[in-house]
């Protein structure tokens with residue numbers, strides 16, 4: 424694991440956007456896995472600037488998102504479809520047909536999980552997967568206790584995740600209780616992984632990820648086994664880690 428220390432959120436976002444641009448240009452990223460939440464917003468902002476300055480092109484890239492809420496249509500303001508359009512897709516040159524998210528509004532969500540997992544395989548797998556981390560160590564929407572061998576599936580959100588994500592909704596009651604998420608096995612099969620973390624809220628999860636025992640009780644610890652994991656985290660998120668200089 425390669426841990427890159429950033430000063431703060433802005434520095435983390437800048438370092439991450441440069442790393443994504445470099446990977447796209449150097450190692451031929453055809454399929455880029457994307458994350459949502461507050462953490463990658465700064466990365467996407469900088470990526471847009473870099474793409475529009477010609478530093479990288481997304482015109483031949485396929486993107487696959489980690490997750491989507493169940494019960495929200497693509498045009499719902501709180502759906503991850505809308506989030507991705509707003510924070511990235513509508514600002515860059517990428518054909519809509521190359522941007523993929525699970526359909527949380529599908530009539531048969533189990534079938535949708537199978538379709539999404541198959542799509543990732545048809546695309547040849549994820550070359551670089553961006554990840555945030557939940558305060559409880561979740562990755563995607565794989566909450567503590569999720570099986571490390573899980574594939575794309577329907578999951579129940581943990582109360583702490585509902586509480587953390589309530590900030591985006593008018594009322595906590597409006598936060599969906601279920602989501603479709605890539606499973607941990609799906610995530611871990613990505614050829615490269617870039618995880619971002621910022622702020623004191625993430626300090627315990629980051630300590631567990633870097634120094635804890637690999638255990639399904641903290642899903643992110645599975646990443647210790649990955650051969651190409653980069654973590655870019657700021658001082659606050661790294662504040663409980665004692666094993667790094």
Ligand SMILES: O=P(O)(O)OC[C@H]1O[C@](O)(CO)[C@@H](O)[C@@H]1O
Nearest residue numbers: 459460461462554555556557584
């Ligand atoms: O970046 P945030 O908003 O702290 O969220 C952390 C993680 O939680 C999720 O938003 C899901 O709750 C993930 O998509 C994200 O990686």
